[in-house]
Amino acid sequence: MTTTASPAPSGSRAARAEALADLRDALADLLRATVGIGLDQVQQLAGSFDVLTRAKNSLLGAVLGGLRAGAAGDNPIWGAFRGAVTAMSTSTRVALLLALVLAILLLPVTVVLLLIALIVAIVVVAARS
Numbered sequence: 001m002t003t004t005a006s007p008a009p010s011g012s013r014a015a016r017a018e019a020l021a022d023l024r025d026a027l028a029d030l031l032r033a034t035v036g037i038g039l040d041q042v043q044q045l046a047g048s049f050d051v052l053t054r055a056k057n058s059l060l061g062a063v064l065g066g067l068r069a070g071a072a073g074d075n076p077i078w079g080a081f082r083g084a085v086t087a088m089s090t091s092t093r094v095a096l097l098l099a100l101v102l103a104i105l106l107l108p109v110t111v112v113l114l115l116i117a118l119i120v121a122i123v124v125v126a127a128r129s
Contacts, residue, residue, distance in 0.1 A: 057087055058084045058087045058088055058092075059084070060087065061083040061084050061085075061086055061087025061088075062080040062081070062083045062084035062087070063080070063083070064083050065079040065080050065081070065082050065083015065084065065086065066079045066080035066083065067079075068083070069082075069083075
């Protein structure tokens, strides 16, 4: 035995349309709230990045410089070095520059001392044999 569906009364259609409108409004409110929460999180993350970039920490500067250079397609090692130097204070930069200049000036002296030590070692080995 088959039954045929009777057409729904017009009051039921109106109730269904009203329920769909309420559901649509509820979903729109949910979407607005979700997007608002997401935007708040993004703003909080951006604020924490601002704090990180303002910090004068050489290690943090090196990490951020390396990440920035890697994202730009450059050498991350060079970017990390530049980031670390940028995060240093002026007095630390001057001390680093003086240490590099001193190392360059003393390099020939170090090479001569190593050559003298090598000659002495060769003479000692030759004298023992």
